Amino acid sequence: MVEAHIPHLEIPIGRLDIDQGSELWKAFIPKVREACERHGCFFLKCDKFMPMNLFEEMFKALESLFHLPEETKRKYTNPNLFHGYLSTPLVSTYESFGINGTTHLDVAQAFTNLMWPDGNSNFFEVLNTMSSKMLELNLIILKLIFESFHMKNYYRLHCENNSGIFRMIKYKVPASNDSPIGLVPHTDKNFLTILCDNEVHGLEILCKDTIWAPLMIPKGSFIVFVGDSLKAWSNGRLHAVKHRVMMREKKVRYSCGLFLTPKEGVNVEVPEKLVDEDHPLLYKPFNYSDFMAFFASNYCEEALQVYAGA
Secondary structure (H helix, E strand, O other), rough: OOOOOOOOOEEEOOOHHHHHHHHHHHHHHHHHHHHHHHEEEEEEEEOOOOOOOHHHHHHHHHHHHHHHHHHOOOHOOOOOOEEEEEEEOOEEEEEEEEEOOOHHHHHHHHHHHHOOOOOOOOHHHHHHHHHHHHHHHHHHHHHHHHHHOOOHHHHHHHHOOOEEEEEEEEEEOOOOOOOOEEEEEEOOOOEEEEEEOOOOOOOEEOOOEEEEEEEEOOEEEEEEOOHHHHHHHHOOOOOOOOOEEEEEOOEEEEEEEEOOOOOOOOOOOOOOOOOOOOOOOOOOOOOHHHHHHHHHOOOOOHHHHHEEOO
């Protein structure tokens, strides 16, 4: 194992609607761009925006959620790929919920009422608040990336009315004879992912094609991952780093993430400005839903290249 030297960035604003265009904002743009190009991920701290107690409340909420009976958790179903409650004996350490739209009060309330028919106002409030703030951070980062390419207009095209997918995950301590794999090596397929965890080791990224490096998300921080869709949009300029979870500690790992996806009906397409003699077209336009359907039925590590390579 080697240490991964991932950039630590502190976002210079408290809310999405203030300070944009300031000198601090402008100085942050190249830092985000460089981190996405060189590493495909970076740690993100934002004390002004995300109070520390919200992290603590979120992980207490996750513990109460995953301690519910199996039959209760399985009540949450969703026909969309990788949504709903997911648990499989093939990966005994992993279970998760994937919910679209928890930033909307009615969605967060409906899910809470399904899990706790008598109500659980604390869980509802934490779910809605945490997912809303993580969505806003996702949108800030994506806006910075588009601005780094001098393409502000793409923000509205890809981000307006986008609620993202909020995923809550539990990684159990594996039995002595079970594999420590919590999540197989993969790149995210969406645009951007923002994750936080309960400070239990397990997350690793692939460095130099052969070396896995462990990551520890600093307390009160997130990690941001570039996804395949954003890599394709940038014509390969941004790096989608491969990562996995290995459960080597004797502690339960909880994490949650906001996965920002391309808007329904909008194709992922390389802008003409990003294609020239030095940067020939690498990816054909594709529909994200169709790409995900292909990935689900033809799982391979290089799904983006196989599906959309020019």
